[in-house]
Amino acid sequence: MIFTLYKLNLQALLPGRSWARGGRKPGKVKIILLAALYIYVVAALMFTFGVLFNVLLEPLYALGVGWMYFALFAASSFALGVLGTVFIAAAHLFGAKDNEMLLAMPIKPVHILVSRVAVLLTFEYGSSLLVCLPAVFLWLRSGHGSAGGMALFVFGFLLLPLLAISVSLLLAWLLSVFGGGKTRGKNILTLVLSVGFLFAYLYGYSNIQRYLGELVTRGEEIAEAFRKAAPPFYAFGAAVAGADIGQAAVFALWAIVPFGAVCALLSARYLKILTANRGSVKVKYREKKTRASGxxxxxxxxxxxxxxxxxxxxxxxxxxxxxxxxxxxxxxxxxxxxxxxxxxxxxxxxxxxxxxxxxxxxxxxxxxxxxxxxxxxxxxxxxxxxxxxxxxxxxxxxxxxxxxxxxxxxxxxxxxxxxxxxxxxxxxxxxxxxxxxxxxxxxxxxxxxxxxxxxxxxxxxxxxxxxxxxxxxxxxxxxxxxxxxxxxxxxxxxxxxxxxxxxxxxxxxxxxxxxxxxxxxxxxxxxxxxxxxx
Amino acid sequence: MLKIERIVKTYGGKRAVDGLSLRIRPGEICGFIGHNGAGKTTTIKLVCGILEFDSGEITVGGHSVKTEPLACKRQIAYIPDNPDLYDFVSGIKYLNFIADVYGVDAETRGERIREYAGLFELTDDLSGLVSSYSHGMKQKLALVSALIHDPKLYILDEPFVGLDPKAARTVKDIMRAKCDAGCSVFFSTHILEVAERLCDQIAIIKNGKLVASGETERILGDSSLEDVFFELEEGKI
Structure with missing residues (x-):
């Protein structure tokens, strides 16, 4: 059942469906165009991250904080993952139009939840790959790589989306609460929250050169501050850069525990969330003078x-x-x-x-x-x-x-x-x-x-x-x-x-x-x- | 008012509507009956200009659906079987949108909204978002929006589905009153008793073909519509 729902949900989210309207198969030209479009999009995003990591790699290793290269990779992947899925998660988990239909079927709500989260995770892995491939390519090319580090990188890559999806799911839940109907001006509030989140991310991203400059002058101090402020990313970086299994285990805990907690929380409350009556406050209609327009x-x-x-x-x-x-x-x-x-x-x-x-x-x-x-x-x-x-x-x-x-x-x-x-x-x-x-x-x-x-x-x-x-x-x-x-x-x-x-x-x-x-x-x-x- | 002549509509080789001809005069209510998948909704959509037909001709008030679609649409009000209305606006905004699109002036629309929303007991809910409406309320809003521009031809696909008995009675009364005023109604239904009592004309469709049509009394003879329908379905007539 979960796999059937997963396939159904994945199909609904894939953009290529619009090519097959009315049961007609897309022509060769359209398939080539679609493939070219996706290659271009993927290449453009990978190039953007490649440029960023290329700037970071050597200075960070020269400062002796090679772990920070991977910590920043993990942070970028995390931010992209959260940004990329938070709205989809809100719409897909809490606002999907087929929720009621599925709830009326003999399907456990938790199965609906699992299938939807699995689809989001698929997208998380996809977006994480866009960051991962240029980062790991540059690392291996630079000669700083090691077999142990590579193995732990793969291990960390498999766990990283769990951390992003945990935050995505929580934010999506908040958005769905704001979007529920009772809050006046909810659209503006949701928009302000979303734009604020995005601005914070872009502010950090656009100031990366300045941070790098400061890192050169105050390397250890900043590295220490980063270690304290973002321990999961530090654990990821330290695990890969130092081939440190202990840090890998710490990172695994950082990824699995929040994910498990969020999933447990949602699965316990999913039915209640979906069936909560958040209807708008009923306001009696009072006739007003209307103006006709064309x-x-x-x-x-x-x-x-x-x-x-x-x-x-x-x-x-x-x-x-x-x-x-x-x-x-x-x-x-x-x-x-x-x-x-x-x-x-x-x-x-x-x-x-x-x-x-x-x-x-x-x-x-x-x-x-x-x-x-x-x-x-x-x-x-x-x-x-x-x-x-x-x-x-x-x-x-x-x-x-x-x-x-x-x-x-x-x-x-x-x-x-x-x-x-x-x-x-x-x-x-x-x-x-x-x-x-x-x-x-x-x-x-x-x-x-x-x-x-x-x-x-x-x-x-x-x-x-x-x-x-x-x-x-x-x-x-x-x-x-x-x-x-x-x-x-x-x-x-x-x-x-x-x-x-x-x-x-x-x-x-x-x-x-x-x-x-x-x-x-x-x-x-x-x-x-x-x-x-x- | 409505003239359908030998229309054909095919979906990938299958004839959904096969040479169907039908006439509805001003002042007539025509019930359109057939089993699921017989071609009722397709025929209705062809009349409304939502779908294109392969051959034949449809005219509304003398205007061809093919060559003068806007002149036809100005005379038609269409309510689909599942009224999917804009759920991001309030009921009153939806009605004003329809009134604007059909060029109804502010004073007239105000009067009509007052009258018809009142008849369907929808007035108090008009400031609510359409997304918060029940199926029946959406159906009522769709009916008010159809009445707001005073069309000549009402095309209703299963208009009684989801309506409470009082609203269903109101719809029947309005249909009769509109036809008495010279308008026409073409509606599909599975409720044979309603068709039998309300319609001046009955059209029965089977596998895209019209198997019987004419004045209700002539079609029925001494039988009930239910008997006639099942005999036609089983090929006994």
Missing amino acids: AAAALVKKEFAHYWNCPAVVLNTSLGSIFALAGAAALIVKRTDILAYIGQILAAAPWVPLPALAAFAVMTLGTVNSLSASLISLEGKHLWITQCAPVPPQTVLLSKVCVHMLVSSFPCLAASIVVSAVIADSAAEWLTILVIPQTFLALIAFGGVALNLAFPRFDWISETHVVKRSVSAILSMYGSIALLAGLALLYAFPLRSALPLEVYMWLCAALFTAGAIAVFAYLQKGGAAKFEKM
């Missing part, structure tokens, strides 16, 4: 309501906007420090004008906003409502583009205005910072809807699955990153000597605009026809 405005309002009422959707599809606004606020408060930091970056690439870098930064943040690529899928079982409505499909599709722009283009524009006010010296610089990113964001908005038309997924059991793991969302995010990176590399190498960066960026803006217009034209004809047939 069909297009009604569709935009409806799309926005769906977006805003699901914190997981907000967090996973508009993180770029949150960071853009936070960055703009930081620029106002810490203007001198940030400009000095940017000055250091530009010293390495003096051919990059500051306004161009600012425009590029806003565009980079825009790549993380992938809302439009999920909005058709998010219609789910409600699709019939818009299909029956006397509204042209073009209007429905454009309402999705509009909502994306509302949550992506406007915050990024606000951030651009702040940045321009601080750094722009001329009208041309203002235009560079304000206009060029908007053309790219428009392309993402239109392109996302087109991608979702190509790869829809309506059989989801939680919105999180759509916004995090659907093919269209992944394609939109990583496709736009690849486009931006490709254009940057194209300029940095062959074109830099041929034309000034500002001219190149305006040419790119023209390209983005042409792309957005082309996708708009597609949505008006082929896309609209496809939407009608869904």
Whole structure:
């Protein structure tokens, strides 16, 4: 039974399902495209961690704190694991739409729990591998590796996800309590908690160079502080670096005991959690004066309501906007420090004008906003409502583009205005910072809807699955990153000597605009026809 | 009001609807009956423009579903067998959304919400999220949303499922009143007694084909609808 449920749950979470709608097998081109997409995503993440570990490895061994390399690996893997699964865990364990159906069947609640936790663990091992492979490759290549250390690394790797999943499960439980209904403004609270958690992680990650510098000067002191503050990661590091079986046993306890405790706690209370009545407080309806609006405005309002009422959707599809606004606020408060930091970056690439870098930064943040690529899928079982409505499909599709722009283009524009006010010296610089990113964001908005038309997924059991793991969302995010990176590399190498960066960026803006217009034209004809047939 | 002519819909080689023809005049209630999988819901979805048909023609008020879909949809109210409504909005917001989409002005929608939500005893719950509604409440909200834009043709797929007896009676009364005012109702049901008592016309579908259709009295003769249905099912007629 548990294995059957495990297979069912795993199938529900895998993004590839949208390729096989209507029982049709995907074509070879689509399979190749899917494979290429996943290879690209995996390679990009592994490269990011590889760069980090490459910076850390030799200095840490030179300081005689080689254990810290593995401790930092364990901490990174842990943070990625928690971040990657906390929302899925909340949706999958406590908010899954098939919970009631399964509870009505002769299945023990603990079996439902075990099957769901097993699926999450599968994903934890997957994400842990992304960190593990570059770390272990660099370690072995450096010559610091040993057979005993390697054996204990494998042992630790198998246990590490248990620690991450324990924290994930507890946080998910908290989120489900906040998301239960009684708390007023629960969405905002959940969002604030989630963003706070993410900011803390990214703050630590972005300051890694500074910490490393401090480690060189105050090595033993910091190592000691780390040992006290994060004993499980220290145990992991000491076990692998020193091939120390005793420390490996300590780490095993750190991983197994919390996992066992959380599982025991949840299995004892799972049925109670699922069946707890957290219905909203009933408020008697009092008639108010209503205002009529047009069909297009009604569709935009409806799309926005769906977006805003699901914190997981907000967090996973508009993180770029949150960071853009936070960055703009930081620029106002810490203007001198940030400009000095940017000055250091530009010293390495003096051919990059500051306004161009600012425009590029806003565009980079825009790549993380992938809302439009999920909005058709998010219609789910409600699709019939818009299909029956006397509204042209073009209007429905454009309402999705509009909502994306509302949550992506406007915050990024606000951030651009702040940045321009601080750094722009001329009208041309203002235009560079304000206009060029908007053309790219428009392309993402239109392109996302087109991608979702190509790869829809309506059989989801939680919105999180759509916004995090659907093919269209992944394609939109990583496709736009690849486009931006490709254009940057194209300029940095062959074109830099041929034309000034500002001219190149305006040419790119023209390209983005042409792309957005082309996708708009597609949505008006082929896309609209496809939407009608869904 | 509704004219279906020789429509065919196939799903991967299987004919779900096979050359079905049917006419419903203004003022008529037509009951659509058939066993599970006979093709009722598929036919209804074809009429509403949710599914495309392979051949044939469907017109609503003289407008072709294929070439003038929006003109048809403006005249139709459709309620599916399982009313999956937007569960992230409140009941009143859902009704306002539907009213906006169908272009109902603020004053008219206010009056209609007051009238129909009151009839279905849903008024007090309209500020609650749709996700907190029971199946019956969702069905009532779907019915109010269908009535809010005063359509000419009501297409209801199993409208009585989940409704309490009082609400079911209200639905029947509204159906009759709307038809007396010149509208038409096309609904599927498994409750043969209701169809027998309520419908001016009966259409029975079997394996995608219409096996009997016409005025209720003519179809029934001296038998009950239950007898006629089972005789048709067993191929005795």
